[in-house]
Amino acid sequence: MANLPIVQFEEKIIKTVEQNPVVVIIGETGSGKSTQLSQMLRRSGYSKSGIIGVPQPRRVAAVSVARRVAQELGVRLGEEVGYAIRFEDRTSEKTCIKYLTDGVLLRESLANPMLNQYSVIILDEAHERSLNTDILLGLVKHLITIKKSNLKILITSATLDGEKVSKFFSDCPVLNVPGKLYPVEILYSKERPKSYHESALKKALDIHVREPEGDVLIFMTGQVRVFSPPPPNCRRIIVATNIAETSLTVDGVVYVIDSGYVKQRQYNPSTGMYSLDVVQISKVQANQRAGRAGRTRPGKCYRLYPSSVYNDEFLDVTVPEIQRCSLAGSVLYLKSLDLSDIDILKFDFLDPPSSESLEDALRQLYLIDAIDENGQITSIGRTMAELPLEPSLSRTLMEANEYGCLSQALTVAAMLSAETALLPGRSKDTEKKRKQNNLDLPDGSGWGDHIQLLQIYECWHQTDYNIDWCKVNGLQVRGMTFVKDVRKQLCQIMEKIAKGPLDVRRSRRWRENQQDYYHLRKALCVGYANQLAERMIHHNGYRTLGFKAQTVQVHPSSALKPDEEGKLADYILYHELVATTRPYLRNLCSVDIKWATPIINKINKVNVNKLSGGVAHVDDGKLSDLPKKDAAAGAPDDHENRIQAARERFLARKGKK
Template identity: 55%
Template sequence: MAELPIRRESECIVSAVRDNSVTVVIGETGSGKTTQLSQILHDAGFTADGKCIAITQPRRVAAVSVARRVAHEMGVTLGEEVGYAIRFENRTSSRTFIKYLTDGCLLREFLVDIELSQYSVVILDEAHERTLNTDILLGLLKRLVALRKPELKLIVTSATLDGHKISKFFGGCPVVNIPGKLFPVEIMYSTEQPVSYVESAVETAIEIHAKEPPGDILVFMTGQEEIEKVIAKLEHRVQTLEEGSCMDALVLPLHASLPPEFQARVFTPAPSNCRRIIVATNVAETSLTVDGVVYVIDPGFVKQRQYNPTTGMDALCVVQISRVQATQRAGRAGRTCPGKCYRLYSSSNFEQDFPAVTVPEIQRSSLAGALLHLKSLEIPNLDVLNFEYLDAPSVASLEDALRQLYLIDAITSKGDVTSLGKRMAGLPLEPSLARALIAAEDLGCLEDALVLAAMLSCDSVFYQAPKKEKKEQSAVHQDLPTGDGFGDHIQLLQIYEKWRRVDYDFEWCKEHGLQIRAMKFARDIRKQLSLIMQGKSDFRKRKDPAYKNLRKAFAEGFANRLAHRLPNHNGYRTLAQSSHLVQVHPSACKMEIDADGLLPEWILYHELLTTTRPYIKKICVIEGRWAQPTLVKLQDLDVISLSGRLPEESRTHLDESSETKPASAVTQPANKEAVDAARERYMARKKARTNPARLSAR
């Protein structure tokens, strides 16, 4: 194997890590930072005395595949010396000295060991993606590094991150730059903005195919529907080309919902005298690398989910990519040889209108789960509204998250975490699903709830067929359960029960248009959740055909997502925003309609989404009296007190500061005396752990 660029900088990296508590490593694509940095530090002795190196990844697939690669390079067994931990799966042992894990898993480890005492080094990889969990970890690790100095080392790595911003956040830590091994990529801009970037992408792909030398083409689109449209147009245009005028073309899709067997085709080399044209979402930006790509077509857009705390609604919007994302896309063309990137926008548009970096997930997501984790850590003097965020979320988002947690009994009216909240934080689920499981345990329908939580935690179990196959798909779905008029939740439970009765037969899934990967994942999740909850109930002995207790349990869990029908109207109105009208999404299974032709009076929903209009998705019929406790709690809700400490005047100051100052200005630096006191407590605990006699004397 050829030496990767990061290996040539080994001494510089090791020296920086030894001399500093925090180091930022900026490594260009192909530098080898993800696979080699952990091995370099292991060779330098950072895993001595039984300590472990933790490397976080934003995605499950990356954590598993990189761990497998490193284990292979080191000639050790995966799950032993090198392992990984992802949600619902942990392949590590007492011998593990290099551990790849998702950022969410490391965040949950804080609940078990707030000092992360098993680690000598923590590496936050791919930090430029700015996931919610990574941003929370940055704040927590800043405190922990000060506490465990000089024993714990933190390294923040990225391909494109602004290293100086991270360096400033950590008090001016050093930045090490690692060159990559990319081939040159020629960037070509459009002279004018296209009327339709879909049509422009098709025209550009056909022109490349007809005139340029061999090499695969990667076309970026925003979603599955656009991909299908572009593929249909490309296949038609390729067929109309004069025979023998150019090589053959194989047009392939690539997106997250694609079944594994179809994804595999993208990573299989094209036949001789044939060019692949791959039409992909942004999953091809960094997560998956397709060898052989020489030409990239970048329309400059991405579909992004953005949460509005005022309405409690997610909007799925097509927005401009950042300049960082554009750089990542162009880099896909220079992996194996010189390439070309065709940007379907002008250079002036790129420089003036494109944001420099992607908006951090913490500023466009619901924060309920993150705040529950922070509050459950019971860190002294921790105020979630004034936590040290790299980029502070809005006060509205923070208050919305506190409101959600209060409605599902995770925190008290004073902002303290309840015993229920602590149990919820320990479950690898979003707070609402965790609360539903606990309620189901009390109501004697835990096994039903475990199945449903698992089905709701994975990607859609229904195979999304291309438009030309929609009729065939509808036919195979006709034989599936309908939910008995109670909605999607009960339908999902019934589907899983039917699959169980045929002994989890994958052919049955194919015959009924179900995603095998999603169904298998749901089965694995249910098994893991069952072990965590230690549930003993059995839904095969059910005596409640109306699933009453199960629906009631989910009503308690989704107290912040209950909705009631407006008089003489088919629409629904959410409790939190009673003036906001929403409609049931067309994908929802049929519910019973009353004599007046109206939908049920009360429902709960799993997802609130804006596309062409506001929709609620994954819905379940409930009884109105189950919503009464939530209505009572809403009457006297004081959001400010939910923060735990923040008085009204401080909140006003924070509102003003967050609008006019950078994140560093609205977060209060850790008090030196508090850090020193915390360090003393840590050293005392450490001394007690290493001195059994003293510990027993206490």
């Protein structure tokens, strides 16, 4: 048994859990809450009535902590102790302790909204206030309120506002567990530096020259690998993002340098635009960072900002993700649950998102046929929710299946799901390398980035997925391998949804197929109905449609280029609208005006008040209920017909009752 502070409180914790459906545990840094709580509950017999689930906000934490617990129990990872993250499941029928991401748990709840497979759920690192964790907090509160579940809920954190969460759960008990943290000396700068990059480097070199042995952890806004051990007789200087603030101990760290900043992705629902902004951290984050220096011995934290900045400018807590991101996927999830008494706009959040964000999500879902004009989820929407993708890509796959180009759409979805830059030309260094080696990767045939991504993957497929081909062409090997695995799993999920095999074969002798490109672009147009843009005649840019009337530009990295006459396509779809030095459209594909016209007409008829309707289900149909169209003959461009047909089937059934 691990010698950690939380173990001393085992009897008290178990007794409190037995007597209460929800318990908040504030475990200070180093207390052992992430690894020991699940083992305590297993020893007390909770694993006999179900799985002990421990959702984490981060993939790396779910994997690493599961590995640690398996090691402590002396079992093989994937058997009694396992983990599940998006596109990777290391569990079995023997698994009784399961670490997983909060997103995976949400997806599991679609099949089982009561979460009956679990006896206990430990919401770990809740202070990070990830979008999925906040949704889970609302969901488990709903389950406990309706008193239809024997589920036990533990909410753990090192810095969470326990009183606030306790009040949210009807004054549930709060237990405080001390940590195993050595003293950390906090040293502030006299003034804010002109460049925190230069200041951090200077401080790291100063520590190396003047301070005793011990690794240095620098919190910056961009990241490298942090868990690799150093060579002998070397001092590591580790640069990390906020990923190193919680959950995991980076062994050997004695000195922390805190820049006071973090990169934060933010979404503006009024413009539909994402921005990746460098913002000041909160006091909670600053304290978490300082705590990293005292995990193994007394340490020092050098803050590259004055104490007045910490006291007067830093927010007390981090702004919850639910208040700074697009909610389309979350709203679709909530509407997909078999819990008819859930009202989206009245759903009980710990910190509610703005009504503007919810309305924006409803508009998005309506335009891609996930909900009807009364806000009721459609059969299409329910199927979309079963796919571990953002709504635009889920809708694209469904439409591609009807158009006979599912194989190509699966590839595009997998390439866009890779959480890293895969391609040369997306960074200055790889662009230089590409020019030096005269590489000749596909260019998208003039249609744009989605087609280029498809062509690149198909070229790799033609080489039997040769890793050397990726290296020669400057492609990220690990990322491309991840894409291959994702594509395989998406194919399996689609077959499961369709209840049978689908046509996802690819020709070994790959060649450009203009007809496939035609149908793929049509499917993408349906999936990205909320993300269309019209070229401005008098500007070298585009006006985004719908509720985002603004002029933006094509990102310089895009494969979409002007034609021989120097003209860009009249209409395009975009995967992302981002604000950097200026507003840019990223990952683009040209579309035909006749495909866009029905969508534009639909945009003009949106009534948000009606979209906020109930959560009744229109149709219980699955993907297999949707007839596959003759790809050679083409397909109707007006998707209103299919929605109307679904509506008529619903009314017909209702009339028979």
